[in-house]
Amino acid sequence: MTDLAPLQKEQVLRGLPQPGEARPARRREGFWRRFFSLPAAVFGLLMLLFLIAIALSAPLIAPGDPFATSDDVLLRPSAQYPFGTDDLGRDVFRAVIHGARTSLLVGLLAAGSALALGVLIGASAGYAGGLLDDALMRITEMFQIVPRFFLVLVIVSLLGSNLWLVILLLGLTFWPGIARLLRGQVLSIRSRDYVLAARAIGVPEHTILVRHVLPGALPPIITQAALLVGSAIVVEAGLSFLGLGDRSVVSWGALLNDAQQFVRTAWWMSVFPGLAITMTVLTLNLIADGINEAWDPRLQS
Amino acid sequence: MIGAQPHLGFYVARRLLQAVPLVLGVLVITFVLIHVAPGDPITILAGDGGDAAYYEEMRARFGLDRPLPEQLVRYIAEVARGNFGYSFRYQQPVYNVVFAHVPATLLLMGTALLLSTSLGLLLGTLAALRSRSPLDHSITAGTSAIDAIPVFWLGQLLMLAFAVKLGVFPIQGMRSVRYDYTGIRGVLDILHHLALPALTLALAQLALIARLTRTSLRQVLAEDFIRTARAKGLAERMVLWRHALRNALLPIVTVIGGHIGVLLTGAALTETIFAWPGLGRLLLDSVLSRDYPLIMAIFILVSAMVVLANLLTDLIYTLLDPRVRYD
Amino acid sequence: MDLHSTVRRMSVVILTLLALILAACGSSQPPAGGDQGAQPTAPTSPPVAQPQPTAPPMAGAEQQPTGTAAPSDPQQGGTLVVAHTSDPGSLNPAITTAFNVHFVTDQIFNGLVGLDDQLNPVPELAASWEVSEDGKVYTFNLQPNVTWHDGQPFTSADVKFSFEEALLKFHSRTKAGLEPVLEAIETPDANTVVFRFKQPYGPLLQRLDVVEAPIIPKHIYEGKDIQQDPAHLTPIGTGPFRFVEYVKGDHVTLERNPNYFREGLPYLDRVIFRIIPDANTAALALEQGEVDFLFSVQGSDIERLRQDADLTLVPGFGGSGGSLCQITLIPNLTKEPFNTLEARQAFYHALDREFILERVYFGQGSVSTGPISRQMSWAYTPEVQAYPYDPTLANELLDQVGYQRGSDGNRFTIRFTHASSFARLGEVMRDQLKEVGINLELESMDFNAAVDKVFIQKDFDLGVASYCNGPDPEIGVRRVYVSSNIGPIPFSNGASYRNDQVDQLFDQAATTIDRDQRAEIYRQIQKIIVDDVPYFWIVDSEGFRAYRSNFEGFRVSVGPFLETAFRRADR
Numbered sequence A: 001m002t003d004l005a006p007l008q009k010e011q012v013l014r015g016l017p018q019p020g021e022a023r024p025a026r027r028r029e030g031f032w033r034r035f036f037s038l039p040a041a042v043f044g045l046l047m048l049l050f051l052i053a054i055a056l057s058a059p060l061i062a063p064g065d066p067f068a069t070s071d072d073v074l075l076r077p078s079a080q081y082p083f084g085t086d087d088l089g090r091d092v093f094r095a096v097i098h099g100a101r102t103s104l105l106v107g108l109l110a111a112g113s114a115l116a117l118g119v120l121i122g123a124s125a126g127y128a129g130g131l132l133d134d135a136l137m138r139i140t141e142m143f144q145i146v147p148r149f150f151l152v153l154v155i156v157s158l159l160g161s162n163l164w165l166v167i168l169l170l171g172l173t174f175w176p177g178i179a180r181l182l183r184g185q186v187l188s189i190r191s192r193d194y195v196l197a198a199r200a201i202g203v204p205e206h207t208i209l210v211r212h213v214l215p216g217a218l219p220p221i222i223t224q225a226a227l228l229v230g231s232a233i234v235v236e237a238g239l240s241f242l243g244l245g246d247r248s249v250v251s252w253g254a255l256l257n258d259a260q261q262f263v264r265t266a267w268w269m270s271v272f273p274g275l276a277i278t279m280t281v282l283t284l285n286l287i288a289d290g291i292n293e294a295w296d297p298r299l300q301s
Numbered sequence B: 001m002i003g004a005q006p007h008l009g010f011y012v013a014r015r016l017l018q019a020v021p022l023v024l025g026v027l028v029i030t031f032v033l034i035h036v037a038p039g040d041p042i043t044i045l046a047g048d049g050g051d052a053a054y055y056e057e058m059r060a061r062f063g064l065d066r067p068l069p070e071q072l073v074r075y076i077a078e079v080a081r082g083n084f085g086y087s088f089r090y091q092q093p094v095y096n097v098v099f100a101h102v103p104a105t106l107l108l109m110g111t112a113l114l115l116s117t118s119l120g121l122l123l124g125t126l127a128a129l130r131s132r133s134p135l136d137h138s139i140t141a142g143t144s145a146i147d148a149i150p151v152f153w154l155g156q157l158l159m160l161a162f163a164v165k166l167g168v169f170p171i172q173g174m175r176s177v178r179y180d181y182t183g184i185r186g187v188l189d190i191l192h193h194l195a196l197p198a199l200t201l202a203l204a205q206l207a208l209i210a211r212l213t214r215t216s217l218r219q220v221l222a223e224d225f226i227r228t229a230r231a232k233g234l235a236e237r238m239v240l241w242r243h244a245l246r247n248a249l250l251p252i253v254t255v256i257g258g259h260i261g262v263l264l265t266g267a268a269l270t271e272t273i274f275a276w277p278g279l280g281r282l283l284l285d286s287v288l289s290r291d292y293p294l295i296m297a298i299f300i301l302v303s304a305m306v307v308l309a310n311l312l313t314d315l316i317y318t319l320l321d322p323r324v325r326y327d
Numbered sequence C: 001m002d003l004h005s006t007v008r009r010m011s012v013v014i015l016t017l018l019a020l021i022l023a024a025c026g027s028s029q030p031p032a033g034g035d036q037g038a039q040p041t042a043p044t045s046p047p048v049a050q051p052q053p054t055a056p057p058m059a060g061a062e063q064q065p066t067g068t069a070a071p072s073d074p075q076q077g078g079t080l081v082v083a084h085t086s087d088p089g090s091l092n093p094a095i096t097t098a099f100n101v102h103f104v105t106d107q108i109f110n111g112l113v114g115l116d117d118q119l120n121p122v123p124e125l126a127a128s129w130e131v132s133e134d135g136k137v138y139t140f141n142l143q144p145n146v147t148w149h150d151g152q153p154f155t156s157a158d159v160k161f162s163f164e165e166a167l168l169k170f171h172s173r174t175k176a177g178l179e180p181v182l183e184a185i186e187t188p189d190a191n192t193v194v195f196r197f198k199q200p201y202g203p204l205l206q207r208l209d210v211v212e213a214p215i216i217p218k219h220i221y222e223g224k225d226i227q228q229d230p231a232h233l234t235p236i237g238t239g240p241f242r243f244v245e246y247v248k249g250d251h252v253t254l255e256r257n258p259n260y261f262r263e264g265l266p267y268l269d270r271v272i273f274r275i276i277p278d279a280n281t282a283a284l285a286l287e288q289g290e291v292d293f294l295f296s297v298q299g300s301d302i303e304r305l306r307q308d309a310d311l312t313l314v315p316g317f318g319g320s321g322g323s324l325c326q327i328t329l330i331p332n333l334t335k336e337p338f339n340t341l342e343a344r345q346a347f348y349h350a351l352d353r354e355f356i357l358e359r360v361y362f363g364q365g366s367v368s369t370g371p372i373s374r375q376m377s378w379a380y381t382p383e384v385q386a387y388p389y390d391p392t393l394a395n396e397l398l399d400q401v402g403y404q405r406g407s408d409g410n411r412f413t414i415r416f417t418h419a420s421s422f423a424r425l426g427e428v429m430r431d432q433l434k435e436v437g438i439n440l441e442l443e444s445m446d447f448n449a450a451v452d453k454v455f456i457q458k459d460f461d462l463g464v465a466s467y468c469n470g471p472d473p474e475i476g477v478r479r480v481y482v483s484s485n486i487g488p489i490p491f492s493n494g495a496s497y498r499n500d501q502v503d504q505l506f507d508q509a510a511t512t513i514d515r516d517q518r519a520e521i522y523r524q525i526q527k528i529i530v531d532d533v534p535y536f537w538i539v540d541s542e543g544f545r546a547y548r549s550n551f552e553g554f555r556v557s558v559g560p561f562l563e564t565a566f567r568r569a570d571r
Helices: A004-014 A024-028 A031-036 A039-056 A091-130 A132-145 A148-159 A163-174 A176-189 A194-200 A205-241 A254-262 A267-295 B009-038 B040-048 B052-061 B068-080 B094-129 B134-148 B151-165 B183-221 B226-230 B236-256 B258-272 B281-289 B293-318 C011-027 C099-105 C156-170 C172-178 C205-206 C277-288 C299-306 C341-350 C353-359 C391-401 C421-437 C447-456 C500-511 C514-532
Strands: C079-084 C114-115 C121-123 C126-131 C137-142 C184-187 C192-197 C241-247 C252-255 C272-273 C293-297 C312-313 C325-331 C365-367 C412-421 C438-445 C464-466 C538-541 C546-547
Touching: A024 A091, A024 B040, A031 A039, A031 A267, A039 A267, A039 B134, A091 A132, A091 A163, A091 A176, A091 A205, A091 A254, A091 A267, A132 A176, A132 B009, A132 B293, A148 A163, A148 A205, A148 B009, A148 B258, A148 B281, A148 B293, A148 C447, A163 A176, A163 A205, A176 A205, A194 A205, A194 C252, A205 A267, A205 B094, A205 B151, A205 B258, A254 B281, A254 C277, A254 C299, A267 B151, B009 B068, B009 B293, B040 B052, B052 C011, B052 C172, B068 C099, B094 B183, B094 B236, B094 B281, B094 B293, B134 B183, B151 B183, B151 B258, B151 C277, B151 C341, B183 B258, B258 B281, B258 B293, B281 B293, C079 C099, C079 C277, C121 C126, C137 C156, C137 C252, C156 C172, C156 C184, C156 C192, C172 C205, C277 C293, C277 C299, C277 C546, C293 C299, C299 C312, C299 C546, C341 C391, C341 C421, C353 C365, C353 C421, C353 C538, C391 C421, C412 C421, C412 C447, C421 C438, C447 C464, C500 C514
Parallel strands: C079 C272, C079 C293, C412 C438, C412 C464
Antiparallel strands: C114 C121, C126 C137, C137 C192, C184 C192, C241 C252, C252 C272, C293 C546, C312 C546, C325 C464, C325 C538, C365 C538
């Protein structure tokens, strides 16, 4: 067996519950009840739904082309322009609302693909064992030792910035944490009596995976995925900050980048997109904390 | 996991040996990636307005015209001999360039870690001890909010507040260039410049450490041996200090070990904003100018640092937590 | 030698006289320009009336400014901190055209010839020169008693060495320009250098300044690998400032060269180049007084800095790419739609360049009229076909050539491949082009990737570059339009423009010696090219410099801009 220490470390590091502990059944019951008893977590969940609603209905809330310029240049927030206008006379409110679509899309899709990839690789490694496990884990480690942001930065700067490329790259670099998590779960569970029993009576492996393995690992994985959504949004913003964002769509990062030059003269250009990013990431953090808290009954006082 | 503990030196040697293919893998991937992608450092190497033959000549001079596998093999051979090549942009050995930037980065990252660890431990402990109290909630909410601010925006806000509006800290750089401070004044001068970038980077890590401290401390406080200790009548402070915090140190160690990459990312952005002459910014610069040898060297250095930090973390683990063993 | 039969053309006597007269005129004239904040306070005013209202102020090329205003009397002393955007890396200017190197080294080294603020050649290391009647032989008489910063005497051998071992091998522009036409460099004695050409060559004097042809010391570099020798970290020059220290990524310090051959110069005791990569940080540092001089103010900061009473803003010409730059769109002429003239005309008419100048470039410069910047006043002509903003005409032209609107209102889609610094331009153009049914797709990349895509791979519809004219059209204009420069070369003829007549005229201009005759040829070239519209010239850029008002005397050009700078005594 390969070393477990890094796995535990990963778990501890994230402040996450460790999968495959003694009584998964007890932990699972009442999970949602505990989750919904946490005000911060509920608030986070509501905020997330609110943000998604805004993103979906952006053309209704702020109709018009977010790129349309006008002669109302650098106006302070007012009734007409609640968030003011930028140096090209564009409505910052409209841009922030439409930017929610891009930023959430990046966050959700990137985290989603990382999740899919991580589950696939983690489960394969855990089940297959032996050489494949070793090989996959080495690759995982390799991805973990390269600084992700720089890897994405290098590729984006070399290949040109495109939203889909950024999403793909984030997915491709964010999966190792999830893979290790799932592998650990598989390893700890696959020799349990009930799994052995299920296998003995001919339950197919993928059913075992879905019924017995995934549920046990789900909360920590969701926690991680939620954090990844936030990370992806921040990384996209970071790329935009360095001028490497995709300019064909409005994103909060791009708005923040435009605002750089005007921090002293037009605070509203940077404050609103900055707050939007902060709020979104905070929302996801709250959800992650909530899951974390609800998952581990020992944390209940 | 079961069995006699092998010799520590053997374990370290094995881990290091395992790391070699990892770093090599990083090297190969990075190398192929940056060479296959469009854009080469030819304008950096040769300038603009030249003729085609000259550009070809310069490509040949730096071996850029050879087939990629050949370039790769040559490069690996050179690296194996300890030669990281020659920086195109700096026109000097990569080694010199990289090491000129290491101290500034270590100072920044070290100070930031020190700040975030001490503050994070304090806040996390308070939150754990007063679990579910308003104090706990406000610490958790506050650190989460700070954590949610993108580091480059945070840096800018801090700069606007403390350097521009209040004028208490300088805006940029590592030392005053106008005056040649020496001795203690020189140190103070650097600390004065260090304050804002270090605070920015520290705040970016703060939430993580506070949250980890809180979580693990609460877990530990609920453990049997703590209850036993309490039952034995040990003073609360003693329990906390000797048992709980010691165990809670694990995640902190992990952050320091496992987060070098993340820390470096933050450092790169912070260094750019505050014009801090460090490694993160150097990497950014070298990427933008396609300085292949320099990019490669920094990637290798960082990967090696992460590997070493991981190893060190695992070793410290075994010291702090007897339950974790190496095999 | 046939030197005795040569005609003295630009003798140092005439030039000095001219400079004195102009300087005298200057001091009695009120400075040009109406804007308070941009008011030049340089010791001398523009010697020549400029066509545009924002004429760059002149810091005289002569040694002692003759300004009479008491506060402007230059005093020796003081430390100047200059913000520099990018780490220079190494400090040998003879092997590179990189701005981040030259910005620093051009204060340490000299060229044979200097360029005044009108880009006229003035004596520098060469005290005088003669040109043979056939234009094939240039003889330079070197300034006597010039020493290198290490005390060694400067001689003609240094000049020959600099050209043969460094400039003609590794300085891309000088190599490309001079190597094919130069026959030999001779040094009859220690104080004379002779350039012998295969054919008459007109623009030589324009390409001998410290930017294009810095002279480096033979005794330091001889026998060494000039590209990689560590000597370029401790540069030895002849220039106004000596090297003191270079802390990588942090700063470069220079100090006054007390033995500078121009007596009394420079004024400043110490110059520190502080490396600040982020432009916003640099502007804030200037406002807070952490730095004293900003070479290039970003547009968004102009208004704010102008209102700061402690700061002075002046327009300068030239930026990081050299002098007299033009923001130019590069259409791919080998593909639809830009292979048809009408489509190009329509596209040009569809762009509101006044709006672009105001909003994207914050009014820094003027709307371009053609391939030569109006700041190159001797060669420039405004009498060319004009393409004013006219969406109606653009629509008509596009209808005529058969680019009908589709159901979505679009006639066609164009991919705009650009470095991320042009993102603003792209967004504004996309908005404007919508009106004529052109869908602009933005492809923002980092600088090197964009250069690769447009110039090397030629995989683009529309690109963009800031092409710099340099001190002579032969240096920076020719390369963009002659068909021999269509190869995979950065900043070459990216559009793949071919016009035999233009090719011939450029050759003719290069081999003509008389400047008036050359100017006539360039005017002809401009008319033909503007008729063809193979590029879309957007803006003749004019960057702003900003500095703390307790300093003045900065040159407006690139190159040795600190030679005459000084600290005001009254502040």
